[in-house]
Amino acid sequence: MLKRSAAAIVVGVLCAMHPAGALAGDLEVSIAVADGKSITSGTLTVEDQSFALPIGGKKVVSGLPDKRIAVTVDAIVGEKGGVRYLGVADIKTLPGKTVPATVTIAPVADIEAFCSGCHPNKGDTAKHNQIVRDVHATGKELTGRYLDQVAKYNAAAELQRKEKAKNPQLPILLDKRLVKVGGKDVVKFFYTCESCHTAHVVTPWARQIRGPYRKSSVFCEGCHY
Secondary structure, X not given: OOOOOHHHHOOOOOOOOOOOOOEEEEXXXXXXXXXXXXXXXXXXXXXXXXXXXXXXXXXXXXEEEOOEEEEEEEEEEOOOOOEEEEEEEEEEOOOOOEEEEEEEEEEOOOHHHXXXXXOXXXXXXXXXXXXXXXXXXXXXXXXXXXXXXXXXXXXXXXXHHHOOOOOOOOOOOEEEEEEEEOOEEEEEEEEOHHHHEOOOOOOOOHHHEOOOXXXXXXXXXXXXX
16 A cells, blocks of 8 residues: 655646646635545645645636646545555636536555556556556656666755756656565665656646656656666
């Protein structure tokens, strides 16, 4: 079960701006927990706006662009470290209207499976308006010099954050897992879709990428040496 802090998912300065003349309406967001448990902490994300959880009742998010929006709740539920819960609502805003949006969150044991529900792999059948995942393989173990590269990249990202750089790159996230090897528990690290993309948090770069991206970019060199 993933237990990563939701705060770690939404790290950094979000500087995306709404284009002039594109403001539409508001969303009235309600949050439901599938099993009725209490939210300990987390984040509600709507485009480039983030709000700390828990939020009582409904949250009105104003001044949104006229487009489809993935309203995301990334939460920790329960005590003693808690369990990560996620939920996404695909909502279309309407000019001059307040649109209701309910986000139901549930435990996430496998982020790859969760994301594939809306972002199928290339070659898989995609439903109407779904965004196919990019061709980079995910859910794989990261080892050796690749791990060293991630550490260097994340150290640079942390330095940018501390120095309050404009558009600091976000850290590459890895899943730390205990894996049975020869009957023993061994710590291994895996990269997932969240290693490169945020959970719908708008960043200054395309497709919610966690850092400045282009061919042979600094972000690519976060893993590749």
